[in-house]
Amino acid sequence: KAGVTQTPRYLIKTRGQQVTLSCSPISGHRSVSWYQQTPGQGLQFLFEYFSETQRNKGNFPGRFSGRQFSNSRSEMNVSTLELGDSALYLCASSLAGGSHNEQFFGPGTRLTVL
Amino acid sequence: AQSVAQPEDQVNVAEGNPLTVKCTYSVSGNPYLFWYVQYPNRGLQFLLKYITGDNLVKGSYGFEAEFNKSQTSFHLKKPSALVSDSALYFCAVRDFNSGNTPLVFGKGTRLSVIA
Numbered sequence: 001k002a003g004v005t006q007t008p009r010y011l012i013k014t015r016g017q018q019v020t021l022s023c024s025p026i027s028g029h030r031s032v033s034w035y036q037q038t039p040g041q042g043l044q045f046l047f048e049y050f051s052e053t054q055r056n057k058g059n060f061p062g063r064f065s066g067r068q069f070s071n072s073r074s075e076m077n078v079s080t081l082e083l084g085d086s087a088l089y090l091c092a093s094s095l096a097g098g099s100h101n102e103q104f105f106g107p108g109t110r111l112t113v114l
Numbered sequence: 115a116q117s118v119a120q121p122e123d124q125v126n127v128a129e130g131n132p133l134t135v136k137c138t139y140s141v142s143g144n145p146y147l148f149w150y151v152q153y154p155n156r157g158l159q160f161l162l163k164y165i166t167g168d169n170l171v172k173g174s175y176g177f178e179a180e181f182n183k184s185q186t187s188f189h190l191k192k193p194s195a196l197v198s199d200s201a202l203y204f205c206a207v208r209d210f211n212s213g214n215t216p217l218v219f220g221k222g223t224r225l226s227v228i229a
Binding site: 004033035042045048050055058090092099100102103104105106107108 | 157158163204209222
């Protein structure tokens with residue numbers, strides 16, 4: 001079974017631009033979560049989608065948005081990029097997003113904002 | 115609100131010695147607890163979880179963790195460390211009684227196993 005895939009793996013943007021990151025979950029998984037990882041803040045939860053609905057949202061500004069498609073693939077978008085948005089963005093999928101289900105992570109997208 | 119603390123930023127251990135990576139948690143109800151490992155330039159990999167039942171949970175790569183409800187801890191252990199165990203380790207918790215709230219991660223502990 002293929003794992004979680006994320007594209008692109010690396011991205012360089014300049015301040016003010018926008019970016020879209022993509023995540024394909026493990027086949028059969030319906031829940032997709034996004035995290036931002038930085039050296040200073042660790043892993044911070046962005047949002048979770050389940051069956052195309054946003055189920056949870058972290059404490060990030062409205063510049064960060066996401067969506068999930070009917071095939072469970074998910075995208076996240078960051079508009080008006082700031083230097084502080086430079087981070088590793090991780091996507092994770094799980095079967096149904098239930099409390100006891102472990103998440104399976106993709107390799108991440110490394111975003112650098114210049 | 116749920117939270118996780120990993121009190122050590124860095125743990126150093128000699129190869130062949132036992133290792134422990136500490137984790138304490140706070141939830142209002144009962145916890146679901148997880149350990150993940152991250153190797154350089156990779157995503158997180160699931161190691162093990164505690165849901166219910168035996169307090170000693172065995173996971174991948176010879177790791178195990180002990181759930182201690184009275185001390186609200188879930189320390190990760192391995193009897194004999196390998197150089198290849200060197201990585202960043204994350205503890206995470208979710209409150210059993212809180213429905214579908216997000217998984218909360220600790221800050222991570224960097225394990226360095228020295229040959």
